[in-house]
Amino acid sequence: xxxxPLKQTLPSAETPLVTVEDLRVRFRSRDFNVxxxxxxxxxxxxxxxxxxxxxxxxxxxxxxxxxxxxxPSTAVVSGKINVDGHDILGLSRSKLRxxxxxxxxxxxxxxxxxxxxxxxxxxxxxxxxxxxEGASRRQAELxxxxxxxxxxxxxxxxxxxxxxxxxxxxxxxxxxxALALACRPKLLLADEPTTALDATVQIQILLLLRELxxxxxxxxxxxxxxxxxACEVADRVAVMYAGxxxxxxxxxxxxxNPSHPYTQGLLRSxxxxxxxxxxxxxxxxxxxxxxxxxxxxxxxxxCGFVRPxxxxxxxxxxxxxxxxxxxxxxxx
Amino acid sequence: xxxxxxxxxTGLAPINGARMFNYAxxxxxxxxxxxxxxxxxxxLLLHIAPGDPIDAxxxxxxSPQLLAELRAAYGFDRSLPVQYFSWLSNVIVGDFxxxxxxxxxxxGELANAVVNTLLLSGGAVLVGFVFGLLLGxxxxxxxxxxxxxxxxxxxxxxxxxxxxxxxxxxxxxFAVNQDWLPAMGMGQGAPFLSWAxxxxxxxxxxxxxxxxxxxxxxSVRGTVAEVRKQEFVQTLHAKGLSPFxxxxxxxxxxxxxxxxxxxxxxxxxxxxxxxVETVFSWPGTGFLLNTAIFTRDLPLLQGTILILSMFxxxxxxxxxxxxxxxxxxxxxx
Ligand SMILES: Nc1ncnc2c1ncn2[C@@H]1O[C@H](COP(=O)(O)OP(=O)(O)OP(=O)(O)O)[C@@H](O)[C@H]1O
Ligand SMILES: [Mg+2]
Numbered sequence: 001x002x003x004x005p006l007k008q009t010l011p012s013a014e015t016p017l018v019t020v021e022d023l024r025v026r027f028r029s030r031d032f033n034v035x036x037x038x039x040x041x042x043x044x045x046x047x048x049x050x051x052x053x054x055x056x057x058x059x060x061x062x063x064x065x066x067x068x069x070x071x072p073s074t075a076v077v078s079g080k081i082n083v084d085g086h087d088i089l090g091l092s093r094s095k096l097r098x099x100x101x102x103x104x105x106x107x108x109x110x111x112x113x114x115x116x117x118x119x120x121x122x123x124x125x126x127x128x129x130x131x132x133e134g135a136s137r138r139q140a141e142l143x144x145x146x147x148x149x150x151x152x153x154x155x156x157x158x159x160x161x162x163x164x165x166x167x168x169x170x171x172x173x174x175x176x177x178a179l180a181l182a183c184r185p186k187l188l189l190a191d192e193p194t195t196a197l198d199a200t201v202q203i204q205i206l207l208l209l210r211e212l213x214x215x216x217x218x219x220x221x222x223x224x225x226x227x228x229x230a231c232e233v234a235d236r237v238a239v240m241y242a243g244x245x246x247x248x249x250x251x252x253x254x255x256x257n258p259s260h261p262y263t264q265g266l267l268r269s270x271x272x273x274x275x276x277x278x279x280x281x282x283x284x285x286x287x288x289x290x291x292x293x294x295x296x297x298x299x300x301x302x303c304g305f306v307r308p309x310x311x312x313x314x315x316x317x318x319x320x321x322x323x324x325x326x327x328x329x330x331x332x
Numbered sequence: 333x334x335x336x337x338x339x340x341x342t343g344l345a346p347i348n349g350a351r352m353f354n355y356a357x358x359x360x361x362x363x364x365x366x367x368x369x370x371x372x373x374x375x376l377l378l379h380i381a382p383g384d385p386i387d388a389x390x391x392x393x394x395s396p397q398l399l400a401e402l403r404a405a406y407g408f409d410r411s412l413p414v415q416y417f418s419w420l421s422n423v424i425v426g427d428f429x430x431x432x433x434x435x436x437x438x439x440g441e442l443a444n445a446v447v448n449t450l451l452l453s454g455g456a457v458l459v460g461f462v463f464g465l466l467l468g469x470x471x472x473x474x475x476x477x478x479x480x481x482x483x484x485x486x487x488x489x490x491x492x493x494x495x496x497x498x499x500x501x502x503x504x505x506f507a508v509n510q511d512w513l514p515a516m517g518m519g520q521g522a523p524f525l526s527w528a529x530x531x532x533x534x535x536x537x538x539x540x541x542x543x544x545x546x547x548x549x550x551s552v553r554g555t556v557a558e559v560r561k562q563e564f565v566q567t568l569h570a571k572g573l574s575p576f577x578x579x580x581x582x583x584x585x586x587x588x589x590x591x592x593x594x595x596x597x598x599x600x601x602x603x604x605x606x607x608v609e610t611v612f613s614w615p616g617t618g619f620l621l622n623t624a625i626f627t628r629d630l631p632l633l634q635g636t637i638l639i640l641s642m643f644x645x646x647x648x649x650x651x652x653x654x655x656x657x658x659x660x661x662x663x664x665x
Binding site: 096108118176 | 562563564566567568569570571572573574577581584585658659660661
């Protein structure tokens with residue numbers, strides 16, 4: 001496959017592919033004004049896989065969308081996002097379109113509704129290739145076929161002219177992955193790509209994603225509720241709570257030495273290899289109302305180790321070890 | 333080599349030829365019983381009405397014997413089923429009988445009126461559909477904004493104004509107060525594309541197109557706004573497509589719903605408007621229907637109603653087929 005012509009700078013091996021600094025997103029309209037992402041910073045190297053963990057509503061999807069500035073008009077965004085040398089939040093609309101789908105692309109949760117029902121699978125993939133690479137229709141169709149074969153869609157030729165409703169959920173998600181990979185992105189965003197699928201199909205899609213990630217070497221951010229999945233695919237993990245990364249580190253660091261009480265609770269409340277046979281506990285209390293976050297640590301109201309200084313100010317990101325940090329006053 | 337993706341991203345869906353052909357054939361065959369049913373209803377509606385057309389046209393002084401002869405001549409003395417089947421079998425070969433009033437073949441009268449109405453409604457379709465689509469699309473794309481509210485207000489106003497009343501107001505303003513445009517009839521003998529001919533179209537076309545424009549604008553707005561909220565639109569943006577390409581996806585998804593509304597409006601317009609054609613003395617089907625009703629000219633009335641109903645049946649068929657062209661899911665059942 002050709003390489004997309006969109007590369008502007010060739011960052012040195014040391015430069016991370018993605019750097020996010022103090023990302024803040026709020027949704028504001030006449031009826032609501034909710035801060036959803038409250039100061040997220042991280043970086044991701046080329047070819048690295050980051051897993052985002054966290055409860056429903058903690059802002060995982062919004063953070064992902066921020067990386068391609070995919071927001072409704074009600075969003076108010078601040079901070080800095082750099083992907084492969086592009087200042088995502090500062091780009092003009094047309095430059096942004098050149099990035100979307102080519103440098104950064106996204107796999108959505110719902111394969112049923114994320115594809116256009118009245119266009120064939122092949123034409124939806126080819127459209128992307130034609131748009132970003134100026135390929136002719138024939139070239140683009142050939143690429144679409146290659147891609148369907150790459151994501152292991154059986155009888156790919158026939159599927160090229162199938163409509164989304166003619167495919168099973170698993171095949172549709174494969175088609176969605178093919179679409180996301182169409183222009184060889186450097187950063188793949190996968191927002192719970194298997195949640196909507198049957199258990200057996202989930203595993204197949206995960207294995208496929210892992211295989212493709214190894215093969216194509218793109219950096220990947222993976223949202224999941226499933227710690228087991230995170231352990232399987234991730235190099236690094238970030239745990240989100242109420243719009244902040246409360247802990248991030250390599251997968252082994254976070255699994256072996258969870259340092260934020262929320263992460264500890266999350267590990268105890270989920271089935272994963274480390275705790276098989278151990279009684280599951282749930283985290284007491286319920287997720288906070290984003291519109292009325294407490295002044296200090298958002299987790300304080302549910303935390304078993306809460307101290308007076310927890311409610312004074314938001315704890316800063318304290319270093320636990322090399323590349324491992326947690327926003328908790330108990331650390332450091 | 334690989335399977336062709338067909339016309340792919342730009343135009344219509346690539347159609348599985350054989351499947352579409354089967355669907356079209358099936359759909360056309362279904363239309364036959366519908367058409368027969370419609371013809372039966374047309375026939376019965378007119379024959380169930382009390383009174384006899386011969387009574388209505390014959391002079392008071394006519395002897396019972398003359399009346400009976402007339403009845404026999406027009407076939408009104410036979411039983412209803414016999415009358416229906418003989419009428420139907422004649423209609424199928426294009427014989428709609430003879431107008432009682434004029435004594436001329438119904439077919440000729442109808443053909444003239446249909447052509448006149450089609451010319452007028454063609455103009456109204458052009459104006460009404462273009463305006464409706466434009467307003468509705470703008471409103472659907474800017475849902476909630478002042479532009480949307482303005483377009484919607486315009487659409488509601490269009491739907492609420494009775495078209496014959498609008499026609500009268502237009503006549504008063506532009507034909508009576510200002511002698512700018514003619515108030516009556518069609519251009520006589522002038523070449524079709526000349527202003528001398530086309531000026532006759534202006535007022536009736538405006539009067540006729542306002543309601544369809546409003547109805548279409550409203551349903552386009554609803555459909556487009558609904559489609560734009562669907563998740564796949566986000567995928568299109570995530571692909572980096574231009575607003576125009578996204579627009580094409582949105583419109584293709586909206587097409588089946590829009591075709592349905594436009595088909596219905598087309599049917600109404602093709603039928604001709606009794607009121608508007610009467611206001612403007614336009615010699616179309618509406619005018620003809622009006623005459624036929626008041627003179628109790630049964631063969632003429634029957635023929636006119638049948639032809640107008642058949643317009644609906646045919647438009648329905650065309651809409652169904654067109655919808656299947658746009659939406660592959662429609663063929664399935
Ligand atoms: N367009 C929007 N307008 C208003 N609020 C929004 C919008 N999109 C998201 N939110 C809110 O932002 C919060 C975070 O949403 P987000 O989708 O990022 O959560 P999440 O962590 O991905 O959760 P899940 O696991 O359920 O997918 C939620 O409370 C949601 O209601
Ligand atoms: Mg989400």
